[in-house]
Amino acid sequence: MQFVVLTLFPELVQAVTQHGIVRRAIEQQAVKVSCYNPRDYTLDVHRTVDDRPYGGGPGMVMKSDCLLRAIRDVRQQYQGRLVYLSPQGEPLTQAKVQSFAQEPRLILLCGRYEGIDERILQLEVDEECSIGDYVLSGGELGAMVLIDSITRLLPGVLGHEDSAEQDSFAEGLLDCPHYTRPELVEGLEVPAVLKSGNHAAIARWRKKQMLGATWLKRPDLLAKKDLSAAEQALLNEFRQEYKVSSEVIS
Numbered sequence: 160m161q162f163v164v165l166t167l168f169p170e171l172v173q174a175v176t177q178h179g180i181v182r183r184a185i186e187q188q189a190v191k192v193s194c195y196n197p198r199d200y201t202l203d204v205h206r207t208v209d210d211r212p213y214g215g216g217p218g219m220v221m222k223s224d225c226l227l228r229a230i231r232d233v234r235q236q237y238q239g240r241l242v243y244l245s246p247q248g249e250p251l252t253q254a255k256v257q258s259f260a261q262e263p264r265l266i267l268l269c270g271r272y273e274g275i276d277e278r279i280l281q282l283e284v285d286e287e288c289s290i291g292d293y294v295l296s297g298g299e300l301g302a303m304v305l306i307d308s309i310t311r312l313l314p315g316v317l318g319h320e321d322s323a324e325q326d327s328f329a330e331g332l333l334d335c336p337h338y339t340r341p342e343l344v345e346g347l348e349v350p351a352v353l354k355s356g357n358h359a360a361i362a363r364w365r366k367k368q369m370l371g372a373t374w375l376k377r378p379d380l381l382a383k384k385d386l387s388a389a390e391q392a393l394l395n396e397f398r399q400e401y402k403v404s405s406e407v408i409s
């Protein structure tokens with residue numbers, strides 16, 4: 160998978176390539192990240208990338224000329240969907256990340272200032288992608304979110320082949336709780352079933368916790384999911400146990 164990032168701040172984006180899973184994926188040649196800077200496509204002596212907005216108002220707008228030259232140079236070298244990181248785009252979900260992970264290459268365009276000249280959207284952008292309903296100062300963090308979340312899903316990238324499948328959202332549910340040594344932390348014990356060695360019981364407990372965590376923290380996800388009879392029974396069991404433990408505490 161290749162990511163080609165158009166950004167005024169390539170050093171920001173490079174940070175995601177230098178640590179952890181993305182770095183390992185690059186070393187394994189499962190992923191390649193290349194950055195292109197629109198400033199390198201300016202023709203004036205000041206290397207100007209922004210200008211005042213028509214109609215007045217605050218802020219500056221990223222100019223179309225250097226952006227068009229940068230995008231067209233990149234498109235001549237690489238074929239791929241051009242995704243503009245934007246608060247106005249389709250909100251990113253794990254399902255969307257999974258669909259991006261099927262692409263051989265993505266070109267990620269990072270805006271700055273008030274954003275890019277609207278005509279770039281009409282001429283060159285295949286889709287807009289938002290990482291949430293809030294406004295960032297630039298698209299670089301969004302590009303890094305995409306690079307990280309997509310890389311995790313590429314075959315062979317995660318150490319354990321199953322680990323992405325058990326993450327939150329993979330099955331439309333949140334992940335179950337995790338514990339590691341020591342067994343006792345300030346009076347709090349690891350659930351006994353996790354130490355039982357009974358794999359079927361552990362799998363059942365984890366599924367029940369996934370259903371329970373989603374019910375408690377993200378009921379909106381649960382409302383979208385068709386639960387099997389077995390899952391509904393597990394959730395009922397969790398709710399019963401939760402009710403009893405809440406009554407004990409209060």
Ligand code: SAM
Pocket residue numbers: 243244245246247268269270271272273274275288289290291292293294295296297298299301
């Ligand atoms: N004036 C724009 C608006 O309100 O829609 C916001 C511009 S923002 C200050 C500058 C750049 O940050 C955008 O062009 C975009 O690339 C990026 N950005 C901001 N918020 C984002 C978000 N939630 N998701 C993805 N990119 C975002």
